[in-house]
Amino acid sequence: MELTELLSRRRMTRSFLEAPLDQDRLDALCAEALRAPTAGNTAGVRMTTVAADQVAQYFDCATDPHWRATSRRFEGVRHAGAVVLVSSRPQDYFARYADVDKAASGLVEPAAWLVPYWHTDAAMATMALLLLLEEQRLGATLWGNFRHDERVRAWAGLNDEVLFASVLVGEPDANDPASTSLARRVPSRSQRVRRVARRTPLDD
Numbered sequence: 001m002e003l004t005e006l007l008s009r010r011r012m013t014r015s016f017l018e019a020p021l022d023q024d025r026l027d028a029l030c031a032e033a034l035r036a037p038t039a040g041n042t043a044g045v046r047m048t049t050v051a052a053d054q055v056a057q058y059f060d061c062a063t064d065p066h067w068r069a070t071s072r073r074f075e076g077v078r079h080a081g082a083v084v085l086v087s088s089r090p091q092d093y094f095a096r097y098a099d100v101d102k103a104a105s106g107l108v109e110p111a112a113w114l115v116p117y118w119h120t121d122a123a124m125a126t127m128a129l130l131l132l133l134e135e136q137r138l139g140a141t142l143w144g145n146f147r148h149d150e151r152v153r154a155w156a157g158l159n160d161e162v163l164f165a166s167v168l169v170g171e172p173d174a175n176d177p178a179s180t181s182l183a184r185r186v187p188s189r190s191q192r193v194r195r196v197a198r199r200t201p202l203d204d
């Protein structure tokens, strides 16, 4: 499949068939995804796979009983055939940017980072994974990390890492409840592409 087609086909899938995903296959896809760019060649992103028989435990940690009892989405996502936890190691970026060839960046102190590259790298690798999954005709949903962070990290053994997101993976069952986010009126993609106005150069 061409990349343009992969990009246009990819959509979050929030309802899966009850079918386990082969963990070796998923590990291999994660390793491919980690070809994504990484600042300073730091390689500080990790992908930790959760096998089908661990998915229920993952949901026990990542969600709460009230959500599981009331969310219209739980029934669909609980059948995910696997989960990928995408995490990063900020300490590796601090160490890398303290190296002689990067010291001039001034990025040794955590507070100096206007853009935390560990998140940038994690996002790049996550997008690569989503496209690879699409190429395999697998469905995926990205869950941002905004609750139960400590519990998930403790369960998965990500003690000195920052959890970026979880990617729920599985065979789509085509019963997705429509996402309310998609009903939002947003600027079109072409409206979000802009050009800098031509101006006289700024003085130094």
Ligand SMILES: Cc1cc2nc3c(=O)[nH]c(=O)nc-3n(C[C@H](O)[C@H](O)[C@H](O)COP(=O)(O)O)c2cc1C
Binding pocket: 010, 011, 012, 013, 014, 141, 142, 143, 144, 145, 179, 181, 182
């Ligand atoms: C940083 C980030 C966090 C997200 N968190 C969630 C989430 O917690 N739950 C969810 O169902 N979708 C989540 N999404 C998916 C978005 O809702 C989805 O990408 C968006 O509505 C556009 O739909 P599409 O990806 O199907 O084109 C997240 C996406 C991103 C990039």
